[in-house]
């Protein structure tokens with residue numbers, strides 16, 4: 218199975234626009250998926266500076282998929298989706 | 305902390321757009337276009353009945369962002385006019401809150417209501433418990449007569465089916481002093497004569513209809529003019545942004561501020577003075593003293609509880625000492641308090657040493673609008689490191705602890721804590737004022753308007769749990785206010 222990489226943006230825009238709860242992913246994901254899913258925090262992913270895209274912050278990347286207006290829920294769903302697609 | 309995430313997101317977006325517009329070549333024109341940029345022709349209508357109403361509400365939000373009262377808007381004035389006026393304004397408007405009439409849904413009036421879960425039972429406990437004869441049976445079901453009902457809620461607990469509910473108006477319910485209520489048209493109005501500016505209605509309204517009147521344009525104008533604009537950051541700011549507070553300092557300077565001071569520095573002065581004052585009062589035989597640093601509490605005293613005044617510490621707030629210090633050091637500076645809450649705006653208006661107030665959301669919007677990445681900023685230390693105690697002022701219990709630690713006779717202090725002003729805690733304070741003592745035998749009463757302290761102020765960004773963790777670590781690594789006695 219292909220490895221899934223989750224990249225949580227901890228940049229200023231994402232933080233200010235409501236990304237503070239996403240920190241929890243750094244704890245939840247390893248607990249839930251062990252080493253099947255790698256999760257890390259990252260400085261600005263560069264998505265917020267495209268046009269008015271900051272209005273869709275916070276962002277999380279699950280492999281190459283961008284989750285906009287991310288919530289813990291949405292990100293977990295995306296992980297599940299990619300896992301089932303793999304199988 | 306507002307948990308209305310959708311609504312708060314919108315408010316921040318408006319502020320960011322205003323910042324961007326301010327720095328564009330044509331501020332008034334670009335400000336005018338904000339509602340159209342956010343809801344361009346043909347775009348979907350996420351919240352309201354139609355795109356025109358969406359834009360009208362966004363315009364109102366911009367008016368608040370530009371620092372004007374929406375109540376005074378006659379709808380004919382263009383946003384570009386407001387932007388221009390904001391640029392010309394010398395002093396910000398009074399009364400820091402404003403309500404968007406068009407966004408206020410005018411929730412159903414607060415009352416007790418029988419839902420259709422009513423089984424029309426034979427026992428009819430609701431009817432027999434009601435002391436006011438407000439309940440009658442119509443078509444086999446209970447009905448409440450609003451003219452007789454006194455909202456005592458006895459029927460709610462009597463009904464075995466949980467069929468009776470209390471309908472609340474969130475803002476009315478949240479206001480500890482009854483200052484916000486629906487007017488004859490069903491829209492919320494604030495009575496500024498009794499409002500203590502605690503900001504609880506801002507958090508409570510699910511339609512985000514209550515706004516702070518921002519001073520961000522006033523501040524940005526001073527920065528653009530090259531004035532020495534100095535930020536004084538409240539202790540509770542630690543944990544509200546990514547990175548360390550030292551990185552935050554250089555980020556704020558990058559945004560155009562001349563310098564940054566920790567208000568925790570003033571908090572250290574407050575603690576030491578208040579400890580002295582406390583000892584003197586006890587010597588005089590007084591039974592208790594309350595703290596005096598919370599602006600919401602100070603408004604409450606002024607407008608609702610003058611009788612407690614003799615028991616309130618006359619020591620000044622951390623912000624007072626910090627602003628004094630800054631103005632002495634840099635006399636031609638413009639001082640800006642960076643605040644977790646709306647209440648401090650009133651203190652800013654009353655103290656000539658404090659020129660403007662900017663909340664955490666507005667500072668965040670400034671960073672986003674100017675594309676400032678805190679994590680890539682250098683660390684820059686403060687001239688003077690504040691103490692552990694001063695840096696913990698924004699957490700419930702922190703002020704009492706600081707006064708205690710600053711005192712020479714720590715054992716004489718028996719602190720107790722009021723964490724959050726609400727109808728019950730106000731009653732408690734009134735009782736203390738009346739009795740002239742505190743029934744629990746405590747002699748130092750710490751009062752904070754927000755439950756949990758300033759870390760839960762209405763304009764905070766981070767959730768309190770994660771903010772507290774960061775703040776706590778920072779506090780632990782800070783120096784003591786005084787060498788502890790061996």
Ligand code: FES
Nearest residue numbers: 226228231261265
């Ligand atoms: S801060 Fe998250 S993408 Fe820039």
